[in-house]
Amino acid sequence: MEEQKLEIKIKDRPLAFTDIETTGVEPVKYKKLWYWPSQKHPIEWHEIIEIGLVLVDQKNHEIISKLDVKIKPARPERMTESALKVTGYDIASWQDAVSLAQAMTRYGEMTKGAIFCAHNVTFDWSFIDLAFQKTGVKNLMDYHRVDMFTMAWDKLNNKLERFSQKTINEFLGVPPEPMPHRAINGAMAAYQNYQKLISL
Numbered sequence: 364m365e366e367q368k369l370e371i372k373i374k375d376r377p378l379a380f381t382d383i384e385t386t387g388v389e390p391v392k393y394k395k396l397w398y399w400p401s402q403k404h405p406i407e408w409h410e411i412i413e414i415g416l417v418l419v420d421q422k423n424h425e426i427i428s429k430l431d432v433k434i435k436p437a438r439p440e441r442m443t444e445s446a447l448k449v450t451g452y453d454i455a456s457w458q459d460a461v462s463l464a465q466a467m468t469r470y471g472e473m474t475k476g477a478i479f480c481a482h483n484v485t486f487d488w489s490f491i492d493l494a495f496q497k498t499g500v501k502n503l504m505d506y507h508r509v510d511m512f513t514m515a516w517d518k519l520n521n522k523l524e525r526f527s528q529k530t531i532n533e534f535l536g537v538p539p540e541p542m543p544h545r546a547i548n549g550a551m552a553a554y555q556n557y558q559k560l561i562s563l
Contacts, residue, residue: 371476376505377418377427379477380557382549383487384413384450386442390490411490412436412452414466415546417554418473424558430473431547433460451543467500475503482528482553484510511553518563528552535559
């Protein structure tokens, strides 16, 4: 499979604009071991409850496909108040949610050979990478990643004081995302910002 990855030229790879909703900001917590106080043991903590994907042809910037999927949380009691406010999570709205394994299988199939793109790559990738590992779904994406924050920092550094996706949306004229926040809307906003930023 690794050889297959290398056969696709970097500029021929689709762009996988991804946004996630989670139960908090810590994919992993580190717990001290009582029998070995100097060591810390990683524990999976917050989790993905929604994935939004906008897969785009890198050459013509046209949308190839989309994925909008809600995921059943295994530990809903760990959801933070701020995450609850942003996502609007409730049992009724997530009634048709799928398992993390089902969601990652679909995501993995759709993003094969693609380049991962997100507004805050460090955050989104930390959860997506852990989800690939946890579910055993093969990650067949390219190892490069595109950070929309970095693009905006480079292009708009002298024009903005803050670089949240909302601030960038407003400056570039991209419609604001409705609340509660939906992952597919975040992925679409990242894609729209990308289109505007590369033309500057």
